Amino acid sequence: MNCQSSQVGIAMNAQKQGQTDIAYVSAGEELTIYTAAQLKEDLLSQLAQSQGLEIDLSQVEEMDSAGMQILMMLKQEAEAKNKQLHLVNHSQPVVDIFELLDLSSHFGDPLVIPAEWQKK
Secondary structure, three states, X not given: OXXXXXXXXXXXXEEEEOOEEEEEEEOOOEEOOOOHHHHHHHHHHHHHOOOEEEEEOOOOOEEOXXXXXXXXXXXXXXXXXXXXXXXXXXXXXXXXXXXXXXXXXXXXXXXXXXXXXXXX
């Protein structure tokens, strides 16, 4: 398994499972306008070189509309190319943005919300 890090804190692990090449990507701390251009380039490249992407969002501490636009664009690209896109391990800031924009069901991946996140 190869692991690379880009300037914006994305670790990419390409792994072959059976007959399918899926790129596993761990997003860094920021999915914001400041990282959007590099994120777009890196993630589209990974999608082009594989049968799909699985993006781990557990390390994301800050996300804005530019970060959300990148994820939405990736979903559209994956669907257009008949490839898989899965978002996993959503951090609380990601879940908060998904809920604020009512996009929880848009991506089709389950959002697991730990009990300690429950608002009182």
